[in-house]
Amino acid sequence: MSAAARSRKTLGTQQPSFDFDESALGSLEPGDEATLDAGRLDGVAYAAIERDSWELGAGDTVEACRFEGMVLGTWTLRGARVIESVFSGANVPAVSAARGGWRDVELRDSRFGSVEAYDGEWRGIRFVRCKLGYVNLRAAELLDVAFEDCSIDEIDLMDASARRVAFASTRIGALNASGARLADVDLRGADVGQVIGLDGLRGATISPDLLQLMAPALAELAGIVVEP
Structure with missing residues (x-):
């Protein structure tokens, strides 16, 4: 047994x-439409935004902001950075956030359709009571990420690197872990319908119920024939 495996077994x-503490945002100045499209948002608050689209480009930054009731047709922020901000009550069918950097962000009571965040970097991210469709995190780097009381149709972690990621009271329709590199990824609180790429789950923690669900696929992976 490796030193890392012994450490996980001992420490759990x-x-x-x-x-990130939301109270650090304090009292923020209200933002307007011009500010929203400026590409550099810092210390502003938005409420009841409703637009067909909101686009941020590579190098644009949203920092120390609060958004409540954001309704968009599409949200494009490829290569943009989102830092120390809170989004609540959002409804966005399509999110394009590939190669972006998110740090210390909380998203709660929101609905997101497809979330294209491949090749991105997420650190200190919390989804709370959110409904998500297809979440594409291929080749992304995840550190300290939590999904709490969420529903996810499909999450794709192919070739992703994930450390300290948890799914508390969260339903996952399908999980793709092919080629993933996981450490302290806690799936015990997840209700998972299907797992793809079982070999990529090395480093994850699962519940006995999930182990039972995956038993036939694990046996096939190990070349074990199970017959009555």
């Missing part, structure tokens, strides 16, 4: 750690 699965 490490949970995500969060330093």
Whole structure:
């Protein structure tokens, strides 16, 4: 047994750690439409935004902001950074956030359709009571990420690197872990319908119920024939 495996067995699965405190945002100035499209948002608050689209480009930044009731047709922020911000009550069918950097962000009571966040970097991210469709995190780097009381149709972690990621009271229709590199990824609180790429689950912690669900696929992976 490796030193890392012995450490996990002794200390248990490490949970995500969060330093961001929403109270640090304090009293924010209200933002307007011009500010929203400026490409550099810092210390502003938005309420009841309703637009067909909102586009941010590579290098654009949203920092120390609060958004409540954001309704968009599409949200494009490829290569953009989102830092120390809170989104609540959002409804966005299509999110394009590939190669972006998100740090210390909380998203709650929201609905997102497809979330294209491949090749991105997420650190200190919390989804709380959110409904998500297809979440594409291929080749992404995840550190301290939590999904709490969420529903996810499909999450794709192919070739992703994930450490201290947890799914508490969360339903996952399908999970693709092919080629993933996982450490302290806690799936015990997840109701998972299907797992693709079982070999990529090395480093994850699962419940006995999930183990039972995966038993036939694990046997096939190990070349074991199960017959009555």
